[in-house]
Amino acid sequence: MSSLHPAVERVTQRTIERSKDSRRRYLDQMEREADAHGNRSFLGCSNLAHGFAGAEQDQPTIAFTQAANLGIVTAYNDMLSAHQPYGRYPEAMKLYAREVGATAQVAGGVPAMCDGVTQGFAGMELSLFSRDAIAQGAAIALSHAMFDGVALLGICDKIVPGLVMGALRFGHLPAVFVPGGPMPTGIGNKEKQKVRQLYAEGKASREELLKSEMASYHSPGTCTFYGTANSNQMMMELMGLHVPCSAFVPPGTPLRSALTRAAVHRLAAITRKGEDYRPMAKVVDEKALVNAAVGLLATGGSTNHAIHLPAMARAAGVLIDWQDLDELSAAVPLIAQVYPNGAADVNHFHAAGGIGFVVRELLGAGLIHGDILTVSAGGMADYAREPVLEGETLTWRDVPEQSGDDAILRPVSAPFRSDGGxxxxxxxxxxxxxxxxxxxxxxxxxxxxxxxxxxxxxxxxxxxxxxxxxxxxxxxxxxxxxxxxxxxxxxxxxxxxxxxxxxxxxxxxxxxxxxxxxxxxxxxxxxxxxxxxxxxxxxxxxxxxxxxxxxxxxxxxxxxxxxxxxxxxxAPETGMGRELFALYRASADSAERGASPVLAAAGL
Structure with missing residues (x-):
C-alpha cells in the first residue's frame, strides 16, 4: 500500500481538527452509554421478562446467560423490490445466531419508501425526511437496551443513511449492515432512457413506456443502476460496515445466504461479550467517512450523498462539508463507469471486479485509509478480496489483477477521468x-x-x-x-x-x-x-x-x-401526509449540513 495521497491526508486532518470537540463529546457519550446500558442485566426482572417473552426457545439463553443478544432493525416491506428478500431474513438469522451460542430478536422495523414509486409526485416530498424518521425509528427499536449488537437490514436511498444515523446514537454497540443484493439485469439502460425521452416528446405511448419500465424493474432485488441505493452499498463497504464485498451478490443464491450467515456470526464475535469488541462509534470515524467519500467519487456515485454523508458524519460527531468533497474530487480519479455514467449496470460492475477491485486500487494508490477499524478482522485489506463458496465453505480470494471489462472498471493508472466528477x-x-x-x-x-x-x-x-x-x-x-x-x-x-x-x-x-x-x-x-x-x-x-x-x-x-x-x-401543499412533516420542514438545516431536522434540533 502506498503512502497516503496528500489531498486525502489534508482533508482528513482538516476534518479531524474541525471535529475535535464534537467528536470528543460523541465518544464520551458512547463510553457512558456502554457503561450504563451496555449489558441488559441492569434492567429489572419485570423489564427483562417483557423483553424476551416472545423469544420462545431463546428465552432461557437471554434470561440466564451472558450470551450475546443481537437486535435486528429491519426496513422490510415487499413493495420495495430491494427489501422484499428481507422478509425471510430474521428467522434465518436467529438460526445463525444459535450456531455460535448467541440469540437474535427483531428489535423493530423502520419505514422504507421507494423513490422510484413517488418520483415526480406528491409523496416525494416525504422522501428526504423519511431518512430522519428512520433514524428515530432505529433509536426507538434500540431504546429497549436488550441488545449487544445490531444487524441493520436496509439498502435503498434514505434508508441506509437513516439507519446509520440512528445506530450511531447507540454507537457503543457493534453494528453490521446485511445487504440483499441486486435484481438480475433487465433491458439496457440506453434503451430504457430512449423510451423515456420518446415519451417526453409524445412519440411513445404510455403502454410502451410502462412495458419498458417493467422490463427494467422486474424482480426482487435492488435496482441495477448506480444511483443512491447502490452508492449506499459501496459506502458501507468503504466504511467497513459490511462483511467484505457482499454488496452486489444476488439475492436467493447460496453465496448470499452464506454471507448473511457470516454477518451474524461476525456480529456475535465483536460484541462486548467477546474478545474482539468493535463498537460502531469506533468503526465510523473521520478516516472511515473520508474513505466513503473517496469511494463515492472514484465510482461516480450519487450526488444525494453530498447531503447524506454530512448528516451521517454529524451523527458520529464528525463535520464534513462540500469543500472537502470538492478537494477530494480533484484528486480522486474516476475508475468505474456504471449507468448513468456508462452503459453497464451494477451486475456488470460486480462481474468486472466490483468493490474488491476498487478497494485494492484505492489502497494501492494511497487514496483511502487502510488502517481503519472495520467489522472484518483483517481491516480494510479484507475488502480488496471477493467471497466465494468452495463446496459449502465460505472463503475469500484475491480479486483478479486485471479488470474483467475496462469499459466498466479500470485501474487508477488508467482511469476514465482524472477527477471524481x-x-x-x-x-x-x-x-x-x-x-x-x-x-x-x-x-x-x-x-x-x-x-x-x-x-x-x-x-x-x-x-x-x-x-x-x-x-x-x-x-x-x-x-x-x-x-x-x-x-x-x-x-x-x-x-x-x-x-x-x-x-x-x-x-x-x-x-x-x-x-x-x-x-x-x-x-x-x-x-x-x-x-x-x-x-x-x-x-x-x-x-x-x-x-x-x-x-x-x-x-x-x-x-x-x-x-x-x-x-x-x-403556499405549502397539503395531502399525502405532507402536513404531518411541517415540524421537520421548519427544523431542517441547510443541504450542506445534511438537511437534517433531527440533528439540527439536537444541536449536533
Whole structure:
C-alpha cells in the first residue's frame, strides 16, 4: 500500500481538527452509554421478562446467560423490490445466531419508501425526511437496551443513511449492515432512457413506456443502476460496515445466504461479550467517512450523498462539508463507469471486479485509509478480496489483477477521468453541487438567460408549450428542505434532455435534488441557502443572465440583485401526509449540513 495521497491526508486532518470537540463529546457519550446500558442485566426482572417473552426457545439463553443478544432493525416491506428478500431474513438469522451460542430478536422495523414509486409526485416530498424518521425509528427499536449488537437490514436511498444515523446514537454497540443484493439485469439502460425521452416528446405511448419500465424493474432485488441505493452499498463497504464485498451478490443464491450467515456470526464475535469488541462509534470515524467519500467519487456515485454523508458524519460527531468533497474530487480519479455514467449496470460492475477491485486500487494508490477499524478482522485489506463458496465453505480470494471489462472498471493508472466528477460551484447565487462524471465536458460551462419556475410541473408545461426551445438555464426554486422537503426533480430530466439534443445550451439550477441517477444535463443542485431562507435564487427574474461553470466552480448571475425583494414562496401543499412533516420542514438545516431536522434540533 502506498503512502497516503496528500489531498486525502489534508482533508482528513482538516476534518479531524474541525471535529475535535464534537467528536470528543460523541465518544464520551458512547463510553457512558456502554457503561450504563451496555449489558441488559441492569434492567429489572419485570423489564427483562417483557423483553424476551416472545423469544420462545431463546428465552432461557437471554434470561440466564451472558450470551450475546443481537437486535435486528429491519426496513422490510415487499413493495420495495430491494427489501422484499428481507422478509425471510430474521428467522434465518436467529438460526445463525444459535450456531455460535448467541440469540437474535427483531428489535423493530423502520419505514422504507421507494423513490422510484413517488418520483415526480406528491409523496416525494416525504422522501428526504423519511431518512430522519428512520433514524428515530432505529433509536426507538434500540431504546429497549436488550441488545449487544445490531444487524441493520436496509439498502435503498434514505434508508441506509437513516439507519446509520440512528445506530450511531447507540454507537457503543457493534453494528453490521446485511445487504440483499441486486435484481438480475433487465433491458439496457440506453434503451430504457430512449423510451423515456420518446415519451417526453409524445412519440411513445404510455403502454410502451410502462412495458419498458417493467422490463427494467422486474424482480426482487435492488435496482441495477448506480444511483443512491447502490452508492449506499459501496459506502458501507468503504466504511467497513459490511462483511467484505457482499454488496452486489444476488439475492436467493447460496453465496448470499452464506454471507448473511457470516454477518451474524461476525456480529456475535465483536460484541462486548467477546474478545474482539468493535463498537460502531469506533468503526465510523473521520478516516472511515473520508474513505466513503473517496469511494463515492472514484465510482461516480450519487450526488444525494453530498447531503447524506454530512448528516451521517454529524451523527458520529464528525463535520464534513462540500469543500472537502470538492478537494477530494480533484484528486480522486474516476475508475468505474456504471449507468448513468456508462452503459453497464451494477451486475456488470460486480462481474468486472466490483468493490474488491476498487478497494485494492484505492489502497494501492494511497487514496483511502487502510488502517481503519472495520467489522472484518483483517481491516480494510479484507475488502480488496471477493467471497466465494468452495463446496459449502465460505472463503475469500484475491480479486483478479486485471479488470474483467475496462469499459466498466479500470485501474487508477488508467482511469476514465482524472477527477471524481463532483464539483462545488459557488458565487452570487449560492453554493451547489455539479455532477460532472455524467456530463460531457463540452457542457460544463453554460451561460444563458434564466427562466425561473417555482415547480417542476410549471417547467413541464413550458416545455410542452415550446417556450424553452432556446438556450436557457432553467431555475427551479422553493424546492429546498424547508420549503417542501427537497424532493428529487426527476421529471425534469427527459424534457431537458430533449432540449439539449436539439442543440440548445441548457442547464438546471435548483435548491432541490436530482436523482442519484441524474444524467447528461448540466445542473447545479442542492443550492444553498435555499430560496425560502432568503437565498439569492428567490431574487432571480426571467431573462437574468446566469453562468454555471464546473471547470472554474462558478454559479453566478450578472444581474444586480441588491435592490430586489425576494419572490414570495408558493403556499405549502397539503395531502399525502405532507402536513404531518411541517415540524421537520421548519427544523431542517441547510443541504450542506445534511438537511437534517433531527440533528439540527439536537444541536449536533
Amino acid at each position: 463532483m464539483r462545488l460551484v459557488a458565487g452570487s447565487l449560492g453554493r451547489g453541487i455539479f455532477k460532472t462524471s455524467a456530463v460531457d465536458p463540452a457542457r460544463w460551462t453554460i451561460e444563458a438567460p434564466a427562466r425561473v419556475f417555482d415547480s417542476q410541473e410549471a417547467v413541464q408545461a413550458a416545455f410542452k408549450a415550446g417556450e424553452l426551445d432556446r438556450d436557457v438555464i432553467v431555475v427551479v426554486r422553493f424546492q429546498g428542505p424547508r420549503a417542501n422537503g427537497m424532493p428529487e426533480l426527476h421529471k425534469l430530466t427527459p424534457p431537458l434532455g430533449v432540449l439539449q439534443d436539439k442543440g440548445f445550451k441548457v442547464a438546471l439550477v435548483t435548491d432541490g435534488r436530482m436523482s442519484g441517477a441524474s444524467g447528461k444535463v448540466p445542473a447545479a443542485i442542492h443550492v444553498t441557502p435555499e430560496a425560502l431562507d432568503g437565498g439569492p435564487l428567490a431574487l432571480l427574474r426571467d431573462g437574468d443572465l446566469v453562468r454555471l461553470c464546473a471547470a472554474s466552480g462558478v454559479l453566478e448571475t450578472s444581474a444586480d440583485l441588491s435592490a430586489r425583494q425576494p419572490s414570495p414562496p408558493p
